[in-house]
Amino acid sequence: MLRHLSGGYQLDDDPGRLDREAVVRFLTTEAYWHRWRSPDDILRQIDSAWRCVGLYAPDGAQVGFARVVSDGVALGYLADVYVLAEHRGRGLGLTIVREVVDSQPAWRWMLHTADAHALYAKLGFQPAPDTYLERRRP
Numbered sequence: 373m374l375r376h377l378s379g380g381y382q383l384d385d386d387p388g389r390l391d392r393e394a395v396v397r398f399l400t401t402e403a404y405w406h407r408w409r410s411p412d413d414i415l416r417q418i419d420s421a422w423r424c425v426g427l428y429a430p431d432g433a434q435v436g437f438a439r440v441v442s443d444g445v446a447l448g449y450l451a452d453v454y455v456l457a458e459h460r461g462r463g464l465g466l467t468i469v470r471e472v473v474d475s476q477p478a479w480r481w482m483l484h485t486a487d488a489h490a491l492y493a494k495l496g497f498q499p500a501p502d503t504y505l506e507r508r509r510p
Contacts, residue, residue, distance in 0.1 A: 375471065380430030381464060383471050390426050391434035392418060398437070398454055404486065405452075422448070423475075427455060427468050435459045438468050448476060450483040465491055 375383040395418065396411045409417075418424055422444060427436025436455040442448040450472060455465045465488070473481050473495055482500075485492060 373471075373475075377464070377467060379462065381435075381459075381462075382428040383425055383468060384428060385423055385425045387418075387424060389428075390418065390424060390437075394434045395437050395452070398456070399452060403452070403454060405484075417452075423472070425468055425472055427459075427464055429459065436464060436468055438472050440472055442476075442479070446479055448473070448479045448481050450481060453483075453488075466494060469495055 373383070373385050377383060392415060396414050399409065399414055400407060400411065418439065421439045422442035423440040425438045426434050429435045436453075436459065438453040439451045440448050441451060450469065453465070453469060455468070469492070473479075481497065483492065483497065489497075
C-alpha cells in the first residue's frame, strides 16, 4: 500500500523502504518510551511485526513510523508511533494511526501512551475497561 498525502508526503507499508537506522535513531534517542531497547532489539521487533508503516517527506526521507503487533485475526497492538518534530502539526500523526487501525476495523486495538490521548481519542481509543489486566516488565 502506497498512499500519497497532501504536501507531497507518503505513507508506505513496504518493509524494504523503511529506513531502519532512522527508526532506531528516533527510538533510542528521542522517544520517551522503552529506551532500554538495543538497536538489535528494535530491528527484531520491526522484522517480527505484523505490519510497519513509514511516513515519508516530499524528499523521500522517513519522518514517521508505526508498528503493529498482532495475531492477524482479532487483536492489534499499536507501538512505536512517531512523527519527527519538524513535521508535526500537519495531521500526519493522526493520518498514520488512521491508516493502521482503519485497515483492520473489526480488531480490538490496544496501545500505551503517556502524551497523545487526545489524538487517539479521535480514532475511538478510550481508557481500558476494568477487565483489562497487565503484567508489567519488572
